[in-house]
Amino acid sequence: MKRLFFFLFLLLATAVNTAFAAEVTSPNGEVKVVFNLDNTTPTYMVSYRGKAVVKPSRLGYELANAENLLDGFKLAGQETGAFDETWKPVWGESSSIRNHYNELLVHLVQEKTDRHMDIRFRVYDEGMGLRYEFPQEGKLNYFTVKEERTEFAMTGDHTAWWIPGDYDTQEYEYTRSRLSEIRGLLQKAITDNLSQTSFSTTGVQTSLMLKTDDGLYLNLHEAALVDYPAMHLDLDDKSMTFRSWLTPDAQGMKGWLQTPCQSPWRTVMVTDDARKVLASNLILNLNEPCKLADTSWIHPTKYVGVWWEMISGKGDWAYTSQFPSVKLGLTDYAKAQPSGRHSANNANVRRYIDFAADNGFDQVLVEGWNIGWEDWAGNMKEKVFDFLTPYPDFDIKALNNYAHARGVKLMMHHETSSSVMNYEKYMDRAYQLMKDYGYDAVKSGYVGNIIPRGEHHYSQLEINHYLHAVKRAADYHIMVNAHEAVRPTGLCRTYPNLIGNESARGTEYQAFGGTRPGHTAILPFTRLQGGPMDYTPGIFEMDCANGSHCNSTICGQLALYVTMYSPLQMAADFPENYMKHADAFQFIKDVAVDWDKSVYLEAEPQEYITAARKAKGTDNWFVGSVAGMKGRTSAIALDFLDKGRKYEATIYMDGADADYKSRPQSYKIVKRTVTAKTKLKLRAAAGGGYAISIMAK
Numbered sequence: 001m002k003r004l005f006f007f008l009f010l011l012l013a014t015a016v017n018t019a020f021a022a023e024v025t026s027p028n029g030e031v032k033v034v035f036n037l038d039n040t041t042p043t044y045m046v047s048y049r050g051k052a053v054v055k056p057s058r059l060g061y062e063l064a065n066a067e068n069l070l071d072g073f074k075l076a077g078q079e080t081g082a083f084d085e086t087w088k089p090v091w092g093e094s095s096s097i098r099n100h101y102n103e104l105l106v107h108l109v110q111e112k113t114d115r116h117m118d119i120r121f122r123v124y125d126e127g128m129g130l131r132y133e134f135p136q137e138g139k140l141n142y143f144t145v146k147e148e149r150t151e152f153a154m155t156g157d158h159t160a161w162w163i164p165g166d167y168d169t170q171e172y173e174y175t176r177s178r179l180s181e182i183r184g185l186l187q188k189a190i191t192d193n194l195s196q197t198s199f200s201t202t203g204v205q206t207s208l209m210l211k212t213d214d215g216l217y218l219n220l221h222e223a224a225l226v227d228y229p230a231m232h233l234d235l236d237d238k239s240m241t242f243r244s245w246l247t248p249d250a251q252g253m254k255g256w257l258q259t260p261c262q263s264p265w266r267t268v269m270v271t272d273d274a275r276k277v278l279a280s281n282l283i284l285n286l287n288e289p290c291k292l293a294d295t296s297w298i299h300p301t302k303y304v305g306v307w308w309e310m311i312s313g314k315g316d317w318a319y320t321s322q323f324p325s326v327k328l329g330l331t332d333y334a335k336a337q338p339s340g341r342h343s344a345n346n347a348n349v350r351r352y353i354d355f356a357a358d359n360g361f362d363q364v365l366v367e368g369w370n371i372g373w374e375d376w377a378g379n380m381k382e383k384v385f386d387f388l389t390p391y392p393d394f395d396i397k398a399l400n401n402y403a404h405a406r407g408v409k410l411m412m413h414h415e416t417s418s419s420v421m422n423y424e425k426y427m428d429r430a431y432q433l434m435k436d437y438g439y440d441a442v443k444s445g446y447v448g449n450i451i452p453r454g455e456h457h458y459s460q461l462e463i464n465h466y467l468h469a470v471k472r473a474a475d476y477h478i479m480v481n482a483h484e485a486v487r488p489t490g491l492c493r494t495y496p497n498l499i500g501n502e503s504a505r506g507t508e509y510q511a512f513g514g515t516r517p518g519h520t521a522i523l524p525f526t527r528l529q530g531g532p533m534d535y536t537p538g539i540f541e542m543d544c545a546n547g548s549h550c551n552s553t554i555c556g557q558l559a560l561y562v563t564m565y566s567p568l569q570m571a572a573d574f575p576e577n578y579m580k581h582a583d584a585f586q587f588i589k590d591v592a593v594d595w596d597k598s599v600y601l602e603a604e605p606q607e608y609i610t611a612a613r614k615a616k617g618t619d620n621w622f623v624g625s626v627a628g629m630k631g632r633t634s635a636i637a638l639d640f641l642d643k644g645r646k647y648e649a650t651i652y653m654d655g656a657d658a659d660y661k662s663r664p665q666s667y668k669i670v671k672r673t674v675t676a677k678t679k680l681k682l683r684a685a686a687g688g689g690y691a692i693s694i695m696a697k
Contacts (some may be wrong), residue, residue, distance in 0.1 A: 014642035020021050020075045027082075028125045031270060035106055035121065041071040042108060042119060045153075046128060048270045053218060057151035057241070059119060061132070064144040064253060066146035069110065069117055076116065077107040089284075090295045090496035090641045091567040093598040095616060100124065100584040105133075122286065126276055127269035128224060136259040145255030150244040150266050152220055152233070153181065157240060158210045161522050161605050165203025165232040167247045168195040168449070170487055171505045173515060174522045176606055179210075180237055194378060195418065195449045197456060197485075202235040203245060206487070207529040209277075209522070209605050217277050217605075220441045221529055224284035225489040226467065228264055229254055229428035230458035249461060250454030264489060274525075274680065275600035278609065283530050289492050297477040298497050300567035300593040301441060303411055304356050305365030307536070308572045312511045313546030315343030317368030317376075319391040325375040329388055333371055338393065343366040345393040349410075349486040350402060355575040357406035359589055364403065365411040365570070367445060369394045376417045376683040382451055384417040387430035389393040400437045409438060415445040418484075420465050421452060431476040440477060441499070441568075443534075445468065446484035458486050467491070470498045482567055488531030496555035500534040500568035503527065507536040507572060510550035517551055517660055517687030518628030520560055524604040532566035538588055541577040542664040551687050553664045554584050555654045559689035561591045562624025563609045569593050583669055587652050590693050591622050599640045603681040608632045608684070612640055619696035621647075627684035634682055638694070649674045653682055660687030674697075 020037040028263050036043045046054035060070035077229045084100045097338065101122045108117050117140075118133040130150075134140060157180045163172040164186055175189045183201050190198055207221035222231050229247040236243065240322065244266070248252035265286045271277060292298075309315035318389050320336040372385040390396045403410050412434050416423040423444075434442065446457060455461050466485045473480050474497045481500035492498045505529040509515045520535070527533055537560035542550040561569055571578065571588050578585040592615035602610040602625070610625035621641065625634060641647060648671065655666030674680075674694065 011128060020107065022078055022104055024080065024102050024121055024123050026123045026125045027100050027102060030127060033104070033121050033123050033128050035104065035119070037073060037075055037108070040073050042073060044121070044130065046268055046270070048216065052155050053216060053270050054268055055153035055155055057153040058149060059151070060149045062146045062149055064146040066143060066374065067113055067501040069115065070149060071113060071239055072109040072110045073117070074111055075106070076109040083493045087289065087371065089493065090298050091300050091594050092498070093565050093613065095596040097281045097284065099281075101285070111136065114138040122498045124282055126280045126286070127267060127282050129265035129267045129282070131265045132263040134257065134259045134261050140259055142258050144253050145246065145257065147254055148231070148244045148263070152242040152268065154210070154240040154242070156212060158212050158218070161209040161526060162188050162204040162678070164198050165200055165205055165234065165245065167197040167199065167458055169193045169457065169484070169507070170205060170503050173505060173519060174526065174606065179235060179240055182235060183237055186315050194447055195457065199232070199245065200234050202237055204233050204235065206231060206233060208233060209525045209528045211605070215272055217271050217274050219277055219525070219529060221283060221489070223265040223267055223283045223490045223530070224288065225264045225463060225486065227261070227460065227464055229460045230486050231264070231266070231465060232415070247456050247458040249459045250452065255460055274603040274605065278524050278603055278611070279598070280529070281537070283459045284493045287490040287493040289494065290496055292474055292496065295496055297440065298479060298499065301362045301479070301499070302569050302571070302593050303363040303365055304352055304361050304571050304575070305367070305411065306348060306352060307365055307367050308539075308574065309343040310368065311508045312544035312548075317344070317373040318342065319371070319393065320374060323374050326372060328372060328383055331371070333392055342368065342391065342393060344391065346395055346399060349394070349399055350627060352575065353399070353403045353406055353408060356408045361408065361571065363411040363441060365413060367413040367415070369396070369413065377448055378413070378453060380453065381417065381421050382419050384419050385415065385422070385541070387414050387423070387426045387448040388433055396437060404438060409440060411444070412439045412442040414442055415447065417449040418446045418457070419451040420462065424465065424468070425431050431473060431478055434478055435476050441479040441481065442473065443481045443483065446482070457484065457663070462486070470495050473497060483534070487527060490530055492531045498531070500532055500566055502534050504533055506534070507539060510539065510552070511544045511546060511548045513548055514551050518606040518630065520564060520626050521609050521628045524565070524609060525605045526561060528565065531625055532564060532568065533564060534568050534570065535560060535564045536570045536572040537564065538562060538571040538573055540573050540581050540584070540665070543568065549661070550664070551660050551690035553654050553658050553660055553667070553685055554687040555627055555652050555667050555691060556580060556660070556684070556687055558584065558587045558652050558691035559624035559626045561588060562613055562622050562691065563626050565598070565613050567593050581665070584652060584667060584677060587691050587693060591617065593622070601636050602634055608634070610634055610636060621694040623692035623694065624689065625682070625684055626689040627686060629686055631686040631688065632684050634680070634684070636680050638674055638678045638680065639676050641645070641674070641694065643676045645675065647674050647694045650693045651682070651690065652692070654685040654688040658685040658688055660685065
């Protein structure tokens with residue numbers, strides 16, 4: 001009898017350990033995550049106000065040359081907790097951010113292998129994050145990931161705003177479709193790029209924006225991407241389940257890990273109000289606090305530069321056109337015949353320095369200043385640039401002295417041509433050169449296929465490189481604006497010298513054939529969820545020298561300085577084009593780049609966004625509104641202003657006949673006194689918008 005009782009006790013104990021459930025809710029009780037150990041397989045589900053938004057979805061890993069971490073688990077313990085803090089970002093949309101969540105940590109052990117895997121859930125009022133954690137105990141030490149098997153089982157055939165899954169670029173326009181339509185549309189959505197690698201007929205990238213038929217907004221993304229490949233999502237369009245799909249390395253593996261270690265956070269945002277998606281700090285809060293002891297040298301920056309000259313076809317990066325190819329150290333530029341189209345020449349750069357100084361801009365970006373541009377893109381050269389040697393017509397010392405005398409700085413440009421090994425060889429010397437000449441910001445680029453050959457822009461090796469560049473730059477007190485790097489995942493909280501990124505289809509594509517209206521009304525819902533974008537707005541002359549047309553209005557461009565948040569904002573057009581419309585240019589001169597408070601007044605993905613922001617340290621507000629393909633008349637209340645106070649508002653609006661194709665430069669400027677009781681009804685043309693500066697009296 002005693003033996004039978006003991007046997008029944010063992011069965012019960014086994015059942016408890018292999019069939020376990022726990023839940024954790026958000027502080028306001030609206031978001032709930034339920035973890036299950038279902039027949040030794042870990043799963044989770046997410047609900048919002050009692051309704052499922054992520055159905056039971058499996059968790060785990062498929063490993064290379066080892067037994068998988070997918071099932072066979074038992075519970076080894078659990079922990080719960082709560083956290084509430086308010087932290088102050090170095091720069092941001094608000095001067096303070098609340099980080100408030102409830103947490104569940106589940107300790108699992110795979111009995112037959114004695115390998116441990118923990119899963120941590122943090123649940124916020126606007127969503128949740130989960131990550132895998134691998135302690136250094138048991139028999140799991142070094143392991144190679146064949147695939148992460150995190151699932152996101154959707155509850156229906158939702159509307160999605162997506163770009164094709166790609167290991168090397170996010171420079172695509174967004175497609176709006178049902179999930180079930182992705183397979184039929186994906187191939188058409190893949191447009192040419194100098195480096196691209198799609199992987200599936202249903203693969204898409206994060207941040208993925210979704211909307212259910214009953215009006216819930218969902219967003220799938222990742223946070224704190226460190227020492228790990230970037231995650232894409234592959235859709236099973238029969239079950240409507242997304243599965244994580246990591247970026248492989250040159251050997252086809254998807255992560256080389258050593259315990260103790262952890263994955264990035266996998267995030268699910270859910271709300272019934274699109275404005276709350278834009279206002280969310282979920283991704284930032286899931287990152288570690290700032291690791292820089294001194295941040296006094298980091299500052300938001302408004303800049304101009306010679307970049308648009310080359311992008312739009314007016315000038316060149318290269319100094320000469322007489323060489324079929326060049327080799328650093330062997331090509332004699334002193335004997336070269338200048339082409340006459342080199343934009344980064346002394347006289348032209350001085351012109352931009354004067355323009356910046358006369359109009360209150362902080363810096364001047366100069367691309368094409370260094371030797372090697374004659375032979376840089378698409379050739380898979382290991383040694384393309386040395387980041388040190390200027391062209392004969394760019395006097396780096398004299399130009400820096402001239403800029404500093406006029407109260408501005410030059411912004412450095414490091415185009416790596418994706419030869420990452422070469423950049424790392426020169427990195428310290430290049431940063432030291434910047435420090436010697438007083439540069440404090442660099443725009444880096446990663447155009448073309450990655451060297452080491454076979455690696456991808458979003459593989460683990462390259463993720464480590466991008467962060468290494470940011471950390472090393474911090475040692476020299478340099479801010480980094482990385483283009484063609486991996487999409488941001490909130491690391492700017494931890495390393496706030498990462499002041500900008502591109503990693504999406506920016507303004508340059510308006511000069512490469514155009515981008516459809518609505519693009520800037522979806523980017524804040526997707527790409528900007530992980531951090532600010534150097535979108536390079538401010539184009540006033542829509543017809544480019546190369547024949548392309550920018551699909552926007554002038555007021556639509558002004559609005560971007562508010563709706564496309566970034567502490568790094570460029571006035572991208574030529575000085576002469578701004579002088580033709582000096583009254584509209586005044587908004588770009590006035591608008592802030594750092595904020596105490598942000599309020600989203602209206603929003604719907606790819607259709608419209610209206611935002612109001614209070615400039616840091618002042619009582620002045622700025623409003624921006626962008627419209628998609630349909631245009632929009634909006635009614636907004638200025639109840640965010642201080643009650644009982646009067647303000648002078650300058651309203652920049654599309655003209656009655658404004659049209660992004662035929663009349664992009666039609667606008668009207670109106671001044672009026674406003675208060676917190678004022679309501680405005682304003683029209684934005686298709687592809688257009690409006691902007692308002694509200695100055696306290």
